Amino acid sequence: MLKTPIARGVALATLGATLAIPSMAQAEFIKDSKAGLELRNFYFNRDFREDAGQSKREEWAQGFLLRYESGFTEGTVGFGVDAMGLLGVKLDGGDGTAGSDLLPADGSGGSQDEYSHITYAAKARVSKSTLKVGDLQLKNMAIASSDGRLLPQTFQGGQITSMEVDGLTLDAGYLNRVNNRNSTNNEVMTLSNRGSARTPNASGILSTGGAANESDDFRYLGGSYKVMDNLTASYYYSKLEDMYKQHSFNLVHVLPLADKQSLKTDVRYARSKDDGSTNVDNKAFGAMATYSLSGHSFGLGYQQMKGDTGFAYVGGTDPFLVNYVQIGHFGNQEEKSWQARYDYNFASIGIPGLTFMTRYLTGDNVDRGAQSDGKEWERNTDIAYIFQDGALKNLGVRWRNATMRSNFARDIDENRLIVSYTLPLL
Template sequence: MRDLRRLSPFPRGLSHCALGLALLSPFAQADFLDDGKARLELRNFYFNRDFRQDEARQSKAEEWAQGFLLRYESGYTEGLFGVGLDALGLLGVKLDSSPDRTGTGLLKADREAPGRAQDEYGEMGVTAKLRVSDTTLKLGTLFPALPIALANDSRLLPQTFRGAWLQSAEREDLSLNLGRFDRVNLRNSSDNERMQVFNGGARNIVLGRHKDSDALDFAGLDYRWMPALTTGYHYAELDGIYRQHYLTLGHALDLRQAGALTTDLRWASSRDAGGSNVDNRAFGAMFSYRRGAHRLGLGYQHMSGDTGFAYVSGADAYLVNLVQINDFGNADERSWQLRYDFDFAALGVPGLTLMTRYLSGDNVRLPGHGVEGKEWERDTDLGYTVQSGSLKGLAVKWRNATSRSNFGSDIDENRLILSYSLPLF
């Protein structure tokens, strides 16, 4: 038998997964195995970010990589308590990089050769599941999509959290979430690390004795009052750094032949929890009107308080103006967004879609500068998914962005992403 310590992270993780399945197999029943499913996602990612300001320390970040994402989800054993096991295998392979072009977030930094990216990196995650009725407890590697913790999947490999997460939907119109995360695994890392608060841009967050944390405790509920109206409340505490309350409202109005109007309202209050100066209220509203192949959106976002919006570093901020480069969540910032989407199926080209948007932010508080911070961003996404034939499901997306600011980096960015998901069973 090969020594597991000598295997690379990816095969070693698969070996651990296989060992876990072997140990569980005596207790596995037909539903556990027959209801299981696995798929392999291939993700080819080219990233180019040019820095346009004169004083930029690096002229550009440019890398190309290939990702492999193997996902397995088991069914549950029979009985009152159903037991299951999920597994995730991730592998990122460098195709092109250079010490003067690193920093794209695609690849892991090489600890033995500072300034360079590793040739490959990988990890394995396992999640144990216990189900009773419509309540499920998950332990291990997790992918939260919650207002207070939103896993980032905008690069080669996804970000994950580690912890315990209880999800309950005993009532059809009510969902409950409760749990704790103790580690985060960043999108270009294979290590579970303590969590930090994002403090980029003009957040103005000052930390006390706690620079990081090993506990994000959370609880929340979402209630559907009627098919078109849902509200939610979520609470989280990043131990020693901040506490956060988050309210959401979503509404869809069917205008019949005139189209449809959707409303997305979000409000969050964040305060310090153990010596930091976190103090923020964030309000966001997004209104979208759809008719036929066209969709037009208008968004507004406003920050108030002593600091900018607080969230776990490496994750996504649950803000209506979170876009390709910026989230417009700086101290006192006001921002608006105009967005347009078009589905080319209306012109006889199903699978081809276009999105373009423009955002502008101002009133950013820059202590010690004596000026008002301003920024803007323009994004365009063009995507196509093959609809039939041997390449059915192959997706190609080009993402272009331009960002300008009087307090941050001036950026021109292009991303080209090819992805294909292959069901294994």
């Protein structure tokens, strides 16, 4: 049922593009449609704890995310469309404190007052297989769109997922452009963690043969299989043309121990090699064990890099690493790192919607050539509350705090305050 005039407008606009479809086929297309407007207010403050260069990045902005997902038309092959309208508006900051990735740069050291773009993707479904072509938000072992700022990162390309066999999910895709979190343009992709011959970084990744750090071809193929009810195995192969190729493996096991108790084990391994124009050579191992008791969760993680470089991934995305956290990823050349984490869900004591998380990570043994080994540590705290009822129902408030110290990168103190509200339209 259409609930609001805005919802009717979204549905009618979509119908206008599907007039050629018989009315009976349109029934499921409209009936299964979903639409919502998310309001995201984001304050970001990063203090570099030094006077040299830009000592602080501080911005405050308001985001509007209108999402629409249609159902599928009836028939052997069902067709549909997904779309997003995205708008970011500066509220404060940017003059001398730009660079938070909330807003695009204005070319003079500040940030733009506003930016917007529209994404859309056509989709088709046959049985339990779905093809999407257009603008995509992705989340798998090979590539994960970042949504850690005002507006989400999207990619241009195609993706097919299949669940024809019970317990088995297959996933394949081709991407040629990226629209980053603070951008309105679809651009070629880059290799993250990359330095240059003159300015190498702790990852040790360099270009060879003078090739530019750009690629318009990313491909992946993989999937996951539910071996048992409590054990899932996954594998992905991916390649960023000319930059790197990667094999990724993952095992997740959940062991029930007693009433409201369990032990979750998450093991990850990735092998990355160059694809002609870089020196990428990395073996990344990570494991995280989490013991849960009622509302409490206690986690311990370990991550180790081996090879001539650090971990390779597409620039701006969230790398599939156990120790990828608020600021750092602890995936530098030869780095070894540990993580201790604690979570608490206050619903266990009658306060649903309130959650708390804190973690501490320490890494060392970073290969910096002739310089001493690199060391770093990071501490995160995350407190969030979603109102459960009343006039503020579904309003979410989140405070994220981080401290990072390193002998090879800038020291950072960081705070993020995020207030969000999603209004269902369909």
